């Protein structure tokens with residue numbers, strides 16, 4: 001099976017204030033072009049899991065594979081590069097640099113990767129903004145645009161290095177229903193038109209029901225996938 005992302009027997013404990021087995025034997029994969037969602041009650045371990053899957057947390061046992069490459073055990077420097085190259089991330093809050101322009105915000109992860117010229121990166125960033133129908137905002141300061149527009153800029157930024165998978169932690173959590181619908185449709189188009197794989201933590205049942213697959217968590221375990 002060709003998984004873009006695969007978790008094998010992931011276990012995690014928090015040690016303070018007392019030992020807490022927060023993730024228990026998590027195993028599942030996300031296939032190329034699959035749009036999967038993770039649901040579960042508050043405290044079931046969704047964000048903790050996503051933090052591991054996105055390679056930001058390395059304090060766990062088990063194995064994480066990205067594009068058939070074992071990433072568990074790599075150095076922080078290697079992980080930073082693997083992450084920047086392969087994973088786009090969209091959060092509930094957009095984390096844009098408010099003093100920077102929309103275009104500059106979108107270009108940042110590509111500048112960090114430093115594989116392309118400034119002109120190429122700028123061209124790509126403009127294309128991403130056009131694709132998300134916000135090309136006209138390129139030169140606006142990030143602080144000057146609406147909440148829905150900010151989330152679309154955050155999506156453009158997550159896509160700038162053409163990741164293998166786009167992950168979201170409650171990406172519509174701060175948005176009204178109109179803007180949530182926009183974000184869902186953007187994700188669906190990315191899957192259908194570009195074969196992108198997506199994994200999104202959400203509390204929105206309507207959103208999750210329209211994804212290809214719901215991965216359901218309870219008490220640190222996957223109870224359905």
Ligand SMILES: Nc1ncnc2c1ncn2[C@@H]1O[C@H](COP(=O)(O)OP(=O)(O)OP(=O)(O)O)[C@@H](O)[C@H]1O
Nearest residue numbers: 014016017022040041042043044045046047048049
């Ligand atoms: N740093 C930490 N130390 C100890 N316990 C933690 C820590 N971070 C989270 N927890 C606990 O781990 C459990 C899982 O938390 P997590 O944030 O992953 O849940 P979640 O399913 O994403 O919840 P929500 O839907 O509310 O965001 C919770 O009981 C939480 O209190």
